[in-house]
Amino acid sequence: MMLNRTFIWIAAVATTLFSCTKDPLAGLSDPDSQVFITNRDAQANYKQYKTFSVVDSVQVIEDDYSTSDLTSLDQDMLIRIVTNMEKLGYKYVPAGSKPDIGINLARVTNTSINVVSQPVSSYWGYGGGYGYGYPSYYQYYQTSESFWSLSMLDLKNPDTVTKNLKVVWNAQIRGAGLGNEEYVDQMVDSVFGQSAYLKIN
């Protein structure tokens, strides 16, 4: 009798203790949560490029489809990219003046709905083509990740055989607060700041 009661007590205490897990990201501010990832083409010789241009609208990529957009946030991003490139020694020219480098900016959103599609096994006698019918009131949960993607395209040496423009540099900005206009300057400055190899002056 005593033993059963004590075991219940121990189980209760243990459950309480083990439910007190800490959130490792508690107190992480939006700027601190941002991750700046830059990829360089090790074969590229950046000193050969003198002029650059930027897109006049931002590519919005959501799962499988893409459109163009130009919000004030997008404009702020593009202006800051131009400032950083000029500081590195590149000359800005309009897109029609055959620039050496073209810079693309995209807002990418990957959304996945976490519901598993299962085929019905023939155990129930309904095999072959039957699927589960989820009532409309079932709750699905969506996870969605958005990030900025900057790509530097080599327009000076296009690959006419494969019809590819080489991406000589790529940057991704991930984390929270990506749509906040206050963070535009520090986000763009950071990705160029960690890419000192781009400097030609």
Next chain:
Amino acid sequence: MKKISIIAFCLALSYVSVAQEAPKLYTLPSPFERYSHYLATVRITGAVPLGSFSSSYIDKTSFENYSISMEWVTRSAVSVGGEVGYSYFQKRLPRNTYQNGDQTISAVQTRTLTQYPVQVFANYHFLGKNSTIQPYVQLSGGVSILDYTVYYGILSDQKQKVSPTYGVGVGSKFLFRRDGSFGADVRVKYAGTSFKYDYLQNGAASLNTSVGIFYRWW
């Protein structure tokens, strides 16, 4: 008159003899010495990372460690039992850049290590079950359900594994009352878990100092 005085005298005598018999009840050994019994302990631990765990991953002491144990105390000096625990280490580094081939990542890194050790242990006690202070040495072994997660901003690199773990410790139980059921337990233990991934190449070792409350029953 004489009869009454004789009866009174006999009563007085019997009273004296009863009084003399009473102390014998207290010379019986305590049930905790006569019977093997259960002992449950709840602990809170301060853990200091050691060795390469401290130098290459997290060097910050953690106070977020708890455990509960159930011990079977026999009539010999050895007792055995099982312990289930929770341990959490965390360290946040300021923004820094990390190279990965031709890729550069700039992020605020949060390093964490969570463990749920499930172990069996054996204690060797140096004094009797009813002495107020009962020092002991402990050997433990088992597995640890381990979660290694490094966060770059809010992106994470995670590895979970069930790894072997062991411990060597020395401690003492303190009874609150003579022949009582409640007491305190203080223990210093070296704990090691084998694990190899990313920053941790030589396992995770720590020095754990714990304070607990125990309850014993039979």
